Amino acid sequence: MGGTRVRTRYGRFGGALAAVVAVLATLAPVSPPAHAAPAPSVAPDPFFTYAGSTPLRELAPGTVLKTRTLPYRVAGVPLPLRVVQIVFRTTDQQGRAVAGVTSVIKPLTGTTSRVISYQSFYDSLDPEHGPSRAIAGSTAPGAMAAHVETVLMAAFLLRGYAIVMADTEGPTADFAAGPEYGRVTLDSIRAALRTPATGIAPAAKVGLVGYSGGAIATNWAAVLAPSYAPDVDRRLVGAAEGGVLVRPAANLRYVDGSRIWAGVIPMAVVGVARGFGIDLMPYLSDEGRRIYARLEKAPIIEVLGAYPGLTWADLTQPAYADPASIPAFVRTVNQLNLGTRPNPTVPMFIGQGTGGQLEGTRGDRPGLGKGDGVMLAGDVRSLARKYCAGGVDVVHREYPLSHFTSVPLWLPDAIAWLGARFAGRPAPDNCASIPAGNPLTPLAPAR
Structure with a gap:
């Protein structure tokens, strides 16, 4: 009888998820024309802001600041799914104590000892586009990625896992600032484990997973966990990621002038300047300044395909057509090179596409080779081989x-791989068969 009730509940929830998929399938990332009027502004939800009397710097990372429980909403419509939202203390890209936010989608079967930390690919320069805002009822198009991603993780949810989805870019949406993504992810896990209302058991194990922008957070969390959050590192069963950003300086060369992904260049300029607190305006051309201002709160759905053929040289003054001629840029992007960072201590599943020409990106640039349109396959191979050489069990595919089109192949592989890690099966590897990739050398300053 109890089993019948559980199956019925799963069936109803599955129907709700199917409805979400049907709604989201009608949404396409269409860029508005340049003259379009801005969308009406909505007052930020005060829940996401910390106003306590204790300075954040006096609190330990992962400290729970406040919580609330609410139904999961899609475009304001509540679903039969409960979410615990948590505001917690974390650390931004400049090492400052800030307030982060995460949403824990509660397990359907009561208490659970299995947790998926799902890192979103919401990719936006506006903090109001974070997954927690979407789950709370935001109708902004830039916030809709979270609903697609919850559907992607339904296989875990229906098996009784809890899902933790942090707003990984932090309170100021520091797009592409990888170390901040990683720290926010780790502190969100700490906060979720410390909040009894989530239904997470005290001794729960955690798996990391993310694609694209979510892979930035996943890989940096895995790399930083041993030093920044050893308490979380001990709970991790593994990290699964796809569409991996390894060496941003190389990726900017790869998408330079591409049809769909060229707009990521100014997005990264805005996000990195904001996250690291550097001023790149003196190096920008008039057109670069106009685009910079236009994108300061833009989500990626307003950027993809909106700047076909845009190059770095279009954004900068002639003297700075080579990114390596800007010392602040060189210092910053080299801090984001995963090839120079320590290895993780947990098993890794890494998937990467190689058909970027399908999205209008050349695959024949010297020293770069093929990619998926925005991420470089050769860089990912080298990162996987680096981890293998350090004793990490890596499956690379x-x-x-x-x-975009690699996701349907990557996702089932990632889900199956993580399921095996939670089941306690030994982590496999294919290290011996991973082809050689690109050198992961830092960007050298121009002379």
């Missing part, structure tokens, strides 16, 4: 498709 390539898909002959683009960034």
Whole structure:
């Protein structure tokens, strides 16, 4: 009888998820024309802001600041799914104590000892586009990624896992600032484990998973966990990621002038300047300044395909057409090179597409080779081989498709791999068969 009730509940929830998929399938990332009027502004939800009397710097990372429980909402419509939202203390890209936020989608079967930390690919320069805002009822198009991603993780949810989805870019949406993504992810896990209302058991194990922007957070969390959050590192069963950003300086060369992904260049300029607190305006051309101002709160859905053929040289003054001629830029992007960072201590599943020409990105640039349209396959191979050389069990797979079209192949592989890690099966590896990749050398300053 109890089993019948559980199956019925799963069936109803599955129907709700199917409805979400049907709604989201009608949404396409269409960029508004340049003259379009801005969307009406909505007052930020005060829940996401910390106003306590204790300075954040006096609190330990992961400290729970406040919580609330609410139904999961899609475009304001509540679903039969409960979410615990948590505001917690974390650390931004400049080492400052800030307030982060995460949403814990509660397990359907009561208490659970299995947790998926799902890192979102919401990719935006506006903090109001974070997954927690979407789950709370935001109708902003830039916030809709979270609903697609919850559907992607339904296989875990229906098996009784809890899902933790942090707003990984932090309170100021520091797009592409990888170390901040990683710290926010780790502190969100700490906060979720410390909040009894989530239904997470005290001794729960955690798996990391994320694609694209979510892979930035996943990989940095795995790399930083041993030093920044050893308490979390001990709970991790593994990290699964796809569409991986390894060496941003190389990726900017790869998408330079591309049809769909070129707009990521100014997005990264805005996000990195904001996250690291550097001023790149003196180096920008008039057109670069106009685009910079236009994108200061833009989500990626307003950028993809909106700047076909845009190059770095279009954004900068002639003297700075080579990114390596800007010392602040060189210092910053080299801090984001995963090839120079320590290895993780947990098993890794890494998937990467190689068919970027399907999305209008050349695959024949010297020293770069093929990619998926935005991420470089050769860089990912080298990172996987680096981890293998350090004793990490790595499964690396390539898909002959683009960034978007690789997801249907990567996701089942990632889910199956993580399921095996939670089941306690030994982590496999294919280290011996991973082809050689690109050198992961830092960007050298121009002379």
